[in-house]
Amino acid sequence: MKLVRFGPMGQEKPGVLDEDGRLRDLSGVVADIDAETLSSEGLAKLAKRALKRLPLVGGNPRLGCPVASVGKLIGIGLNYADHAAETGLPEPKEPVVFLKATSCIQGPNDPIVLPKGSTHTDWEVELAVVIGTLARHVSKREALSHVAGYTIVNDVSERQFQMARGGTWDKGKGCDTFGPIGPWLVTRDEVPQPQKLDLWLAVNGVRMQASNTRHMIFSVAELVSHVSQFMSLHPGDVIATGTPAGVGMGRHEDGKPSPRFLRKGDVLTLGVAGLGEQRAEVMAYPR
Structure with a gap:
């Protein structure tokens, strides 16, 4: 999977690129691309999702750092x-x-x-x-x-x-x-x-x-x-x-x-x- 965070600085939402390279909104599935999402269990759950059923993100939104709250x-x-x-x-x-x-x-x-x-x-x-x-x-x-x-x-x-x-x-x-x-x-x-x-x-x-x-x-x-x-x-x-x-x-x-x-x-x-x-x-x- 290709995970992203999109939106204005400080207000980014989690997203994912589908098989066709289109950006889809993950905010209804996970809160952010954070520790819980990045765990083996979290990634396994995401991998089972039907990405094409997630909402498409229109336009060309700004992309933020793809990891929320980097500790180090x-x-x-x-x-x-x-x-x-x-x-x-x-x-x-x-x-x-x-x-x-x-x-x-x-x-x-x-x-x-x-x-x-x-x-x-x-x-x-x-x-x-x-x-x-x-x-x-x-x-x-x-x-x-x-x-x-x-x-x-x-x-x-x-x-x-x-x-x-x-x-x-x-x-x-x-x-x-x-x-x-x-x-x-x-x-x-x-x-x-x-x-x-x-x-x-x-x-x-x-x-x-x-x-x-x-x-x-x-x-x-x-x-x-x-x-x-x-x-x-x-x-x-x-x-x-x-x-x-x-x-x-x-x-x-x-x-x-x-x-x-x-x-x-x-x-x-x-x-x-x-x-x-x-x-x-x-x-x-x-x-």
């Missing part, structure tokens, strides 16, 4: 060897884990607003994992059984805040609008091989990132297991699994560094195979 938005750094190389950093011996503030979360097509004083805002397309059942000290073998499904995260990052302002990476990772998620949550049964997904990102139609999740240093199962050793993973928690090469910070031309950061008016488009696409315009911080 967990980032994984340097999880593709080519991205680690372009940043000049060594491949990690174990996953690099950080947190993005949940206040940065927004819909997949909402505008990205450059933070006040920003000069180095960058992009990162990532496969994201949505937890469905409590995971605490789980093994790699059992890790995927705790996954409800998958979606897309653009791990927008202000590199100067992240690298040059002291402390942890979090300063450059959790700015408002820096966590577009969606468009859909695709349930685990429709993504049997999460390590075989193409992902890409373009700025103003120019392809910047293109890779496949098989190039991850640490697999989805390894990441869920690893993170669960340090914190409990609850239903609705989201893990962004890292980005491949092609970020603005790492760009080169003629063998020389030529970084390119986001500017007002830029349009980002990105996607992961089978999980949909995002499109976001970049806006300046309001005066």
Whole structure:
């Protein structure tokens, strides 16, 4: 199933895409795409519903984050060897884990607003994992059984805040609008091989990132297991699994560094195979 949340910001309703890709209203069936819905039992009940009997949603409504009330938005750094190389950093011996503030979360097509004083805002397309059942000290073998499904995260990052302002990476990772998620949550049964997904990102139609999740240093199962050793993973928690090469910070031309950061008016488009696409315009911080 492809689960969505649609409607004005803060007033989203649960929905689902039917076999023909049409949006149908789930609000008469579940309260939201929340912990109860994302549980194995909740998803099993939904799978038995006759989707074509649900009300169609007309027009082209805004899509919100497909998960209600995300408890934790967990980032994984340097999880593709080519991205680690372009940043000049060594491949990690174990996953690099950080947190993005949940206040940065927004819909997949909402505008990205450059933070006040920003000069180095960058992009990162990532496969994201949505937890469905409590995971605490789980093994790699059992890790995927705790996954409800998958979606897309653009791990927008202000590199100067992240690298040059002291402390942890979090300063450059959790700015408002820096966590577009969606468009859909695709349930685990429709993504049997999460390590075989193409992902890409373009700025103003120019392809910047293109890779496949098989190039991850640490697999989805390894990441869920690893993170669960340090914190409990609850239903609705989201893990962004890292980005491949092609970020603005790492760009080169003629063998020389030529970084390119986001500017007002830029349009980002990105996607992961089978999980949909995002499109976001970049806006300046309001005066």
